Amino acid sequence: MSKDILDHVATIAAEQEVPASPSAPRRMTLNMGPQHPSTHGVLRIVLELEGETIRSAEPDIGFLHTGIEKQCEALTYAKVVTLTDRVDYLSNLSNNLVYALAVEKLLQIEIPQKAQWLRVMMTEFSRLNSHLVWLGTHALDIGAMSIFFYCFREREEILRILEQFSGQRMMTSYIRIGGVSLEPPRGWQKNVGKFIRGFPAKVDEYENLLDSNPIWGIRTKSVGFVALEDMLDLGVTGPMIRGAGMPLDCRKTEPYSSYDKFNFEVATRNGNDVYSRYQVRMQEMRESAKIITQALEGMPEGPYQADAPHVMLPDREKMKTQMEALIYHFKIVTEGFRVPAGEVYQCIESPRGEIGYYIVSDGTSKPYRVHMRTPSFGNLQALPVLLKDVLIADSIAALGSMDFVLGDTDR
Amino acid sequence: MSHPAILQTVEAFGETTHFADPSQIMALCRYFKDEEKYVRLSGLTAVDWHPTEPRFEVVYHLHSIERNSRVRVKCKVGGENPEIDSVYGVWRSANWFEREVFDMFGIKFRNHPNLIRILMPLDWEGHPLRKDYPVHGYKYSYPNE
Numbered sequence: 145m146s147k148d149i150l151d152h153v154a155t156i157a158a159e160q161e162v163p164a165s166p167s168a169p170r171r172m173t174l175n176m177g178p179q180h181p182s183t184h185g186v187l188r189i190v191l192e193l194e195g196e197t198i199r200s201a202e203p204d205i206g207f208l209h210t211g212i213e214k215q216c217e218a219l220t221y222a223k224v225v226t227l228t229d230r231v232d233y234l235s236n237l238s239n240n241l242v243y244a245l246a247v248e249k250l251l252q253i254e255i256p257q258k259a260q261w262l263r264v265m266m267t268e269f270s271r272l273n274s275h276l277v278w279l280g281t282h283a284l285d286i287g288a289m290s291i292f293f294y295c296f297r298e299r300e301e302i303l304r305i306l307e308q309f310s311g312q313r314m315m316t317s318y319i320r321i322g323g324v325s326l327e328p329p330r331g332w333q334k335n336v337g338k339f340i341r342g343f344p345a346k347v348d349e350y351e352n353l354l355d356s357n358p359i360w361g362i363r364t365k366s367v368g369f370v371a372l373e374d375m376l377d378l379g380v381t382g383p384m385i386r387g388a389g390m391p392l393d394c395r396k397t398e399p400y401s402s403y404d405k406f407n408f409e410v411a412t413r414n415g416n417d418v419y420s421r422y423q424v425r426m427q428e429m430r431e432s433a434k435i436i437t438q439a440l441e442g443m444p445e446g447p448y449q450a451d452a453p454h455v456m457l458p459d460r461e462k463m464k465t466q467m468e469a470l471i472y473h474f475k476i477v478t479e480g481f482r483v484p485a486g487e488v489y490q491c492i493e494s495p496r497g498e499i500g501y502y503i504v505s506d507g508t509s510k511p512y513r514v515h516m517r518t519p520s521f522g523n524l525q526a527l528p529v530l531l532k533d534v535l536i537a538d539s540i541a542a543l544g545s546m547d548f549v550l551g552d553t554d555r
Numbered sequence: 556m557s558h559p560a561i562l563q564t565v566e567a568f569g570e571t572t573h574f575a576d577p578s579q580i581m582a583l584c585r586y587f588k589d590e591e592k593y594v595r596l597s598g599l600t601a602v603d604w605h606p607t608e609p610r611f612e613v614v615y616h617l618h619s620i621e622r623n624s625r626v627r628v629k630c631k632v633g634g635e636n637p638e639i640d641s642v643y644g645v646w647r648s649a650n651w652f653e654r655e656v657f658d659m660f661g662i663k664f665r666n667h668p669n670l671i672r673i674l675m676p677l678d679w680e681g682h683p684l685r686k687d688y689p690v691h692g693y694k695y696s697y698p699n700e
Contacts, residue, residue: 504602
């Protein structure tokens with residue numbers, strides 16, 4: 145080791161000497177992350193400890209910053225869809241949907257009923273997917289190992305359904321501007337129906353596994369309290385705020401994509417701890433299953449893409465037989481379509497909370513500015529409040545209950 | 556909704572935008588939160604209109620749960636030494652949003668408690684979301700600040 149490093153170590157050791165007054169507690173600074181299994185990604189938290197108690201926690205983000213917002217400005221509107229998949233990689237369909245809705249608002253095009261219902265069904269599948277990954281990994285952090293395998297068993301089925309619909313398991317890019325990318329595959333009702341009929345029983349099974357375990361209750365109840373006023377002030381949304389009794393859900397308050405035609409409840413609990421957030425998410429999984437069942441039973445007939453030849457690529461069949469369609473295809477692929485100048489803010493309810501895209505158009509075929517207000521970024525700001533005066537062992541449960549995705553935070 | 560700091564109000568695509576006087580942004584946000592019940596700052600960002608002047612627009616998205624409504628407040632900020640008051644005193648969620656705007660656009664927020672870069676490394680040069688910052692390349696020609 146070089147002398148510099150040894151000097152540095154000596155200075156740190158000197159700083160951490162026992163303080164002059166013996167009654168004053170000794171503090172220790174601990175780096176949690178960026179490579180820590182319970183942060184589920186590259187998050188660094190600087191903890192100030194007094195014994196086992198966290199006195200202050202300062203999150204440090206940005207390790208997964210990939211400049212997606214900058215890249216959006218260099219691509220045409222249609223190409224940005226693939227980037228939105230990569231923002232929140234556990235609920236990519238929510239990101240697809242909010243982007244498509246924002247651009248459609250600027251273009252002012254009407255989306256056919258069938259496409260809207262397909263969008264609702266697929267985003268609910270992606271909510272199930274996200275909550276299942278959350279439940280499995282969160283329980284794993286706390287020490288319940290077997291639940292992880294149960295959750296991933298069902299998640300595999302969901303990914304298989306996503307693959308049938310879009311050809312991809314994770315980065316689906318299924319929801320496009322003007323509709324969805326493909327006609328649903330033949331016999332999709334059978335696969336979706338089989339899965340969704342059995343799913344509520346599976347949720348009961350998870351709940352049974354966890355709630356009958358006394359350790360689960362001890363580790364999650366009365367842990368991770370954040371006052372509701374603090375949450376509102378700090379920009380927290382999603383299951384966290386619903387676990388504090390506030391029924392804040394964009395699907396109900398600002399319905400988009402025909403959500404007002406579906407019958408479902410907003411899950412809330414009043415406990416405001418890790419356990420109530422878990423209960424909220426379990427209830428949301430049941431509600432999602434209800435929505436998917438309704439979409440399955442009442443799926444309207446009709447086209448799956450909007451009738452907007454200046455935006456949508458023409459049918460393959462038409463492109464090869466009609467001159468006009470060939471010209472449109474060439475123009476849309478090479479130049480992209482122009483979007484009227486203006487600005488919109490569109491928000492939807494992702495599994496993690498409010499996700500809002502602010503898109504500014506200057507009338508060209510590339511977005512002038514795309515800002516992604518992502519739920520994980522808003523929620524993580526509450527981390528110093530959440531972890532204050534919490535035991536370090538409880539911090540793992542409290543962190544897990546936030547359900548953040550670092551790709552979503554750093555973009 | 557009227558306040559002396561609102562210069563102009565525009566309705567487009569079903570959304571309301573208030574253009575505001577940047578020197579009174581703090582008072583305006585306080586008014587929106589206390590009088591009009593916009594308790595949430597849903598988002599805060601900026602847009603770079605390089606090379607026009609004033610170059611930047613700082614954009615606030617406010618959300619009222621009670622009235623179930625959203626409004627947008629915009630302030631124009633000049634490109635030469637861009638500065639605006641921080642609204643951290645009104646909503647604490649402005650903390651990270653303002654740090655992100657500082658990081659990406661180089662707009663300084665007066666009275667911000669901890670105005671340092673948030674997404675880029677602390678020793679990074681330049682502000683990536685400015686329009687005169689290239690999308691790719693190892694070296695870039697960026698005028699000294």
